Amino acid sequence: MALSKMLLPVAVEPRDARVLAYACGLLEQGVHQLLVAHVVDSSGQEAPVIMAEVERARDRLRLMVEPYLGCGMDIEVRVATGSVYREIMALANQVNVDVILCGTEGKSFVDYLFSGSVSEDIALRGDQRTMTVRYDLLGSEEHAGSLGRSFAQRLVIPTDFSSSSLRAVLSAFERPSQALGTLHVLHVLAEGESPGDAEAQMRALRALADEHDADCVTEIREAGSVDVAVLDYLTDIDATGVITGRRGQTQLERGLLGSVSMKLLQEAPCPVVIQP
Numbered sequence: 001m002a003l004s005k006m007l008l009p010v011a012v013e014p015r016d017a018r019v020l021a022y023a024c025g026l027l028e029q030g031v032h033q034l035l036v037a038h039v040v041d042s043s044g045q046e047a048p049v050i051m052a053e054v055e056r057a058r059d060r061l062r063l064m065v066e067p068y069l070g071c072g073m074d075i076e077v078r079v080a081t082g083s084v085y086r087e088i089m090a091l092a093n094q095v096n097v098d099v100i101l102c103g104t105e106g107k108s109f110v111d112y113l114f115s116g117s118v119s120e121d122i123a124l125r126g127d128q129r130t131m132t133v134r135y136d137l138l139g140s141e142e143h144a145g146s147l148g149r150s151f152a153q154r155l156v157i158p159t160d161f162s163s164s165s166l167r168a169v170l171s172a173f174e175r176p177s178q179a180l181g182t183l184h185v186l187h188v189l190a191e192g193e194s195p196g197d198a199e200a201q202m203r204a205l206r207a208l209a210d211e212h213d214a215d216c217v218t219e220i221r222e223a224g225s226v227d228v229a230v231l232d233y234l235t236d237i238d239a240t241g242v243i244t245g246r247r248g249q250t251q252l253e254r255g256l257l258g259s260v261s262m263k264l265l266q267e268a269p270c271p272v273v274i275q276p
Helices: 014-029 047-068 084-095 109-115 118-125 142-149 163-172 195-211 226-236 252-258 259-269
Strands: 005-009 034-042 075-083 101-102 130-134 156-157 183-189 215-221 240-244 272-275
Touching: 005 014, 005 084, 005 118, 014 034, 014 047, 014 101, 014 142, 014 240, 034 047, 034 084, 047 075, 075 084, 084 118, 101 118, 101 183, 118 130, 142 240, 156 163, 156 226, 163 183, 163 195, 163 272, 183 226, 195 215, 215 226, 215 259, 240 259
Parallel strands: 005 034, 005 101, 034 075, 101 130, 156 183, 156 240, 183 215, 240 272
Antiparallel strands: 130 272
């Protein structure tokens, strides 16, 4: 599924404008429709209060998106009421978006376990493809847009040769050809895994990239901590983006098993796409 329609949930805070600037930079990645949404928590509030909050949120959204209406995207605003996570996922399915973009603080697992994070819930619990970008990476609004434009220039995809990681590789080819620079496919050997078998799998992935006329580099690293190896590789090549597959895991399993996806959300030096 190509990246064409994107949902951006916001709290209508000043930092959300930087995420919006980043989203507009994704025009070169094929995103042409952007739905900017805010959810008013309606629990325990009477109808007149809820309606007033909805109108206030709608006005603030319009003001926030106004400077970006000329970015080349079709931008729409939407306000919903209810539980933030539930309403965002319902809206994503209702309008059939291709990806949900979330700004994130990159909370530690302990913070996530006890205080929660809507953006990380969307990325790790939901069934939608999700792009996350940490607020500290966005910097100025000008930098935020360029970060979006360059997302796939040095694009890393960690693979364990599972079906989810294959979907991550295939998703890279959905971008306009001029937007995709060099695709870096990384595999970290499991304990006892044959390097020869891994290289055979990598040859197949390089052949797949050749079929799509994509410049592809493959890297096999010695057995060890997968998340550390991936983060080191991102730094080594100055990666501009990463796409990772995700397997279904419970919240507790993500902490005990060391989810690579969770670690990337917290520490990757570039935006991260989670491919279910």
